[in-house]
Amino acid sequence: MPTTRQQKVSKQLQKDIAEIIQRQGMQAYDGALITVMGVDINPDLSFAKVFLSIFPSSKADSVMSLINTKLIRTEVGKRVKNQLRIVPEITFTIDTSLDYVDNIERLLKQNPTKSEE
Secondary structure (H helix, E strand, O other), X not given: OOOHHHXXXXXXXXXXXXXXXXXXXXXXXXXXXXXXXEEEEOOOOOEEEEEEEEEOHHHHHHHHHHOOXXXXXXXXXXXXXXXXXXXXXXXXXXXXXXXXXXXXXXXXXXXXXXOXX
């Protein structure tokens, strides 16, 4: 269970990273739409795992290769320099929860259940 401090730092990092990515624009990421779905941070606040949703999902691999982790960490450091003693190491991973939901919806539409009479 994350502490209150972890939750606050996580939400702030999510907001800051989303703003940084948005400022860079869709052109920087091959025209894909990137959403920061969440951030998990370890108890000592030194490591953050950022979950990204990428639309269209077919561009996910190419977009992940375009993300400049060092540049984003530097920008985050400028924003949180007065709140955090160290800037966390950042890794990005693809959040596939939306793809999972789409797949479930597609399967439900394919096999509608008939109600019993």
